[in-house]
Amino acid sequence: MLPCRVFWVGQHGATASLSHEESPATDPWAEAWNRQAHHQPLTRPSTSYRTPSVLQPIELLDLLELGGTTAAAAAALGISQPSVSRRSRQLVLELGLAAQAPGLRFGQSRCLELLRRACQAHRLEAGAWRLGTTPWLEAVLQEHRIGSVVPGRFRKPSAWLDLVACHALDGALLSELDLQLLLPELPSVGSEGVVWQGCRLLPIARAPLGLLLPPACTEPPARWGPVAVPPQPMAPGLAALVRQQQWQCLPAPQTCHDPPAWGLWLQQQNLPTVATPAWAQRLRPYLTHWYWHPWPGTRHEQQWLLVLETIWQEHSALQMGLSELKAALAGDADSESSGPAIGGQRSKPPRNGG
Numbered sequence: 104m105l106p107c108r109v110f111w112v113g114q115h116g117a118t119a120s121l122s123h124e125e126s127p128a129t130d131p132w133a134e135a136w137n138r139q140a141h142h143q144p145l146t147r148p149s150t151s152y153r154t155p156s157v158l159q160p161i162e163l164l165d166l167l168e169l170g171g172t173t174a175a176a177a178a179a180l181g182i183s184q185p186s187v188s189r190r191s192r193q194l195v196l197e198l199g200l201a202a203q204a205p206g207l208r209f210g211q212s213r214c215l216e217l218l219r220r221a222c223q224a225h226r227l228e229a230g231a232w233r234l235g236t237t238p239w240l241e242a243v244l245q246e247h248r249i250g251s252v253v254p255g256r257f258r259k260p261s262a263w264l265d266l267v268a269c270h271a272l273d274g275a276l277l278s279e280l281d282l283q284l285l286l287p288e289l290p291s292v293g294s295e296g297v298v299w300q301g302c303r304l305l306p307i308a309r310a311p312l313g314l315l316l317p318p319a320c321t322e323p324p325a326r327w328g329p330v331a332v333p334p335q336p337m338a339p340g341l342a343a344l345v346r347q348q349q350w351q352c353l354p355a356p357q358t359c360h361d362p363p364a365w366g367l368w369l370q371q372q373n374l375p376t377v378a379t380p381a382w383a384q385r386l387r388p389y390l391t392h393w394y395w396h397p398w399p400g401t402r403h404e405q406q407w408l409l410v411l412e413t414i415w416q417e418h419s420a421l422q423m424g425l426s427e428l429k430a431a432l433a434g435d436a437d438s439e440s441s442g443p444a445i446g447g448q449r450s451k452p453p454r455n456g457g
Contacts, residue, residue, distance in 0.1 A: 105133075132260070152231040154222065158235060160194060161218045165271045167191055167209050169235065169253045196205075207265055219270035227273060227418040235266060235275040237338075238360055238431070239382040249428055257337035258358045267302060267409055274421060276307065279405035280340025290405075303412045305425065308432035309405040311397060312344075315369075315378040318392040323399055324375055329353045331369060331376035334360075341377055348399065362386050368392075379404060406432060 130162045152434070154162055164358040177184040191209065194200070198218075200210030226232065227432035233251045236244060241255035253272070260282055263275040283289050288300060314323055314330070325328060326349045332342050336351035340351045353374060359365050366389020369376055378386070408428065415421055 104204075106391060113340045152226060152229045155225065158218070158222045158225065160190070161215070161222050163187070163190055164194055164209055165219070165222075168207060168266065168271050169256075171208070172195050175254070211269055216269060223270045223273060223414070224418075227414075227420045230420050232273040232420050233271075234426060235263065235272045237278070238362065238365070238385070239274070239379055240276055242385050243261050243381050243432060244428075246431075249424070249431055254361070259335040259339065260339055263409055264300060264302060267411055268300075268416075270411075273414065274408050274410045277304075277407050277409055278338070278340060279407060280338070281338060281343055282407060284340055284343065285306070289407075296407075298412055299409075301412055302409050305408045305410070307406045307408050307425075307429050309403040310379040310432070312377045312385070312402045312404050313378060313380070313388070313397045315383050315386065315393055317373050318374075318394070322374060323396060324453050325348050327351055329374050330354060331372060331374045332430065344391065344402070345377060363389060366390055 125395075152176055163180075166179050167173065167187070170176050170179065173184050173187040177187045197212065197213050199212050199214060201212065211425070213269075215321065223233075231251060232245065233253060234249065234257050235253045235258075237257055238255035241252055244252045258266075260277055263277055264274075266272045267275055279289055284349070286297070286304075289297070289304070291307065292304075292306065294306060296303050316323070330339060330345050330350045330352060332345055332352045332354055334357045335342070337350075342354075345352050353372065355365065355368055359368050362385045365376075366386055369386070369390060380395060386393070408419055408425065
């Protein structure tokens with residue numbers, strides 16, 4: 104099996120040239136790349152998958168797109184941030200990249216598209232796939248070892264569409280709350296899904312929505328009370344749902360994606376936030392005695408898998424993974440349908456220190 108690595112976001116160091124004269128045995132960038140952890144293939148858990156060395160520079164560009172910063176790509180690869188910057192600038196020049204799609208910060212070209220397709224074909228033929236999602240679901244997918252999960256980020260549906268369409272992602276999980284603003288008919292679609300802009304949307308599972316409340320809150324906010332939501336405008340459907348409840352949206356800073364950043368910001372604001380049980384559990388280490396309260400009147404969030412229609416038809420790894428993905432998310436929703444006990448209590452604030 105050829106070498107590859109897990110797709111985490113950060114910056115990394117690299118040599119200043121892409122010359123084929125570099126020696127793989129002495130290139131520190133290649134050595135650092137080969138030290139990266141393996142991720143488990145979807146259908147062959149006893150075997151690990153690694154990206155072939157000839158395609159590894161393309162993974163660098165993918166990490167930059169998926170992580171958003173050179174620091175994130177460097178952390179993912181275990182190499183220095185200046186090295187990531189040097190290598191990415193070289194790649195931009197050599198591949199003639201130009202910003203074309205709004206969701207692609209580092210540009211696109213016909214050559215890069217073909218190279219990304221080669222990367223995608225190689226990993227899917229090995230039974231592995233790369234899945235993007237929000238921070239809400241990242242931990243659930245990692246726990247169940249569903250494909251290779253990119254660190255979660257909040258994105259608009261159009262941004263996820265760009266990343267899937269350019270082959271940087273094999274699939275992405277999107278919220279129906281956001282998609283319904285673009286596809287009002289989505290709730291009536293059957294299990295076969297629907298084709299949208301060259302991609303197929305497939306229903307996966309749904310989870311109960313609720314509010315994660317500070318210890319001092321004894322009930323959900325009053326009318327026009329503030330509620331913390333993901334950075335604007337990355338979760339438009341969720342913000343619309345909060346406004347429908349006649350609450351005010353307080354968008355998180357653009358840097359709030361991972362649980363530590365969210366936990367710190369919520370502690371400072373001391374305000375309720377919208378959360379599924381899985382997301383509330385992820386925030387638990389950072390929000391002592393906070394508790395989860397079901398959404399008034401009961402509300403669920405339906406998740407949809409976004410895949411390119413052509414890739415969906417060509418590669419059985421995606422089709423074989425669909426049932427596994429459904430089972431993992433459905434099982435998680437069932438086990439937490441009544442909400443997590445964040446502060447040692449369930450649906451009510453803790454007493455006597457919780």
